[in-house]
Amino acid sequence: MNLCQAVQNSIDLTLANDHTSIAFGEDVAFGGVFRCTVDLRQKYGADRVFNTPLSEQGIVGFGIGCAVAGATAIAEIQFADYIFPAYDQIVNEASKYRYRSGNLFDCGRLTIRAPWGAVGHGGLYHSQSPEAQFLHTPGIKVVIPRGAIQAKGLLLSCIKDDNPCIFFEPKILYRSAKENVPIKDYTIPLSKAEVLTEGTDITMVTWGTQVHVLHEVVQMAAKENISCELIDLRTIVPWDVDTVCKSVVKTGKLLISHEAPITGGVGAEIAATVMKECFLNLEAPIERICGYDVHPIPHTYETFYIPSKWKCFDGVKRLMAY
């Protein structure tokens, strides 16, 4: 399965095993603009897989209400770039539901999913990776998979997690690389980063599409006898501080990379925390290889904007040379 099919499969399994579950959003009924909900309406019925009117604030508000009333709600926002009309419902409502009611009410059964990140030609409104805008919101979980196997396990975890979750799906990965995704229902734990390659010289932390970019950088570095430990963060918030710090204690050098603009990005949070927890272990200033502080992503200039393997490798060399 590719990532898109893995997402479809996760929703399929949920609809099959949880009779309260429903999937909805703009254009979800015919299969979705990325075909992540294809065939589900025929299989499970129009009352469970349906289109909503064109309103993100409505979609998320509606989803919250479904969850409050005991239904598992899988809400699709067509592009992460369009999640902002729902920002109030997410930040002031969903994230606070349990806290403000003293646990009388909650919307833990809500999962919001949205296509995310650079796609080559998305311009300003089909390329955004807004995870930092939600990192700062207590009470929600934000999860980003790097591939099909991860996507299925993580999405199923989000759906089953008793907190409102936002699942960002790297759209550029939807149809690329098929993986041998297990057919059965399985989950991958949230808030657990994964060490993909072990190394001793540099810790690299990233998520989503950028994991594949850093994989290449790991190989480029290996050719120069630099041993890199690559970590896929997977859950952006609450994030796995222990795994990252354990690695930095070992290597003494950290490189964080993300597509989103550098200022106030998730990398800033990781850098500040690692600086505090691992100050005496650090042998060099923490490198953040990210997008520039311009709007992501200017259409014909994408190659210049993105934190490419060359930019990342330059960061590796700076770390080693410090």
Next chain:
Amino acid sequence: MLTRRVLHRLFRCAVGQINKRQQSTQQNLLISGHINAPLTNKLQFLFPKDRPIIPVYRVLETDGHVIDETQTPSFSDEQIVKMYKDMTLLSTMDELLYQSQRQGRISFYMTNYGEEATHVGSAAALDPNDLVYGQYREAGVLMYRGFQLDDFMNQCFGNLKASCKGIQMPVHYGSKKLNFVTISSTLATQMPQAVGSAYAYKRAQNMLCVICYFGEGASSEGDAHAALNFSATLEAPVLFFCRNNGYAISTSATEQYRGDGVASRGPGYGIAAIRVDGNDLFAVYNATKAARDMAVNEMRPVLIEAMTYRVGHHSTSDDSSAYRSIDEVRIRDKRDNPISRFRKYMTLRGCWNEEKEEEWVKESKRSVMESFTRCEKIKRASPATIFENVFDKVEPHLQRQMKEMNEHIKLHHDHFPWTQYESM
């Protein structure tokens, strides 16, 4: 040069063409969606002034007389008295708690003066298991359902017995037992949520509905539009109950909208709508009951606009004399108060009199005072409460932060007012 005959023939030919174009050969036009509209060749706009103003449904005159006996809902004397007591107890509690804020004993309060009938009349028409989403001025719904004086007061004091243990400001009530979703300060956010819950109820086939209260001010929010639209397209059994009380803090209704209030928007969304006299408990009851039947039996949303008046200030942070005359308020309230109207009805009906009124005034004041004294003594919950319920479990980073807070507290123990709190 053209001869007269040729010109005449040309003219007739041209006129013939024009005549043919005066009528379309088609009768109706099926346009996208389900609009099956007649064609017209008249360039004509719809002007708001040409639409009839939606009438206000009323059962009781302001002097307590029933206009049409067939419209009187069938309540027993006990039920009538209960509803009256709910309204008046609310009002008495409002007076005390408003004053207590002035005295610095609670931090904030919002009264319900003038809108008591909108709360109790509608609450009485619902099934106790119908889910209620409120805005913040619906305490009478809770009162009707059985929220105790102590429950109201504990929440206002923010003590350890409060439904939210002091996490929120006063009047942000919630009750799982009474199916009243905890209030949040953001306006209209509850509206699309109410639709979602109603949709879940539809799927669960539990014969319940959801009611969503909001003010005419909140109806301007984007969430209100989204909610109405979703409820209609998704055919959700939800009652939208608009308390049109004339003001959104200082903004009068004439500045809030230009159309015929909120009810007029219903048909625009494909939603059945009604406008009622919000100060007439029976009118509110009848309309809510009929709306509920429609919602549950026909799986459709209904919009009720209850015309009323916000007699009190917006909150203890507001002094409405800054934007409306005290006379206006006094005259409005004297002319038409939901509680006195109902009391007049009760007196005519014979189930209430001056003696009972005197006794009840004393009793309600006493129980409100006793509850206040009792609840004021209850301590606040332990500060560890801060870290609870952010997520379903206390996540590792929050455990770390709680530890930090505890260490700070140990070092600076005397900086904190420990007598007010339950120990850690």
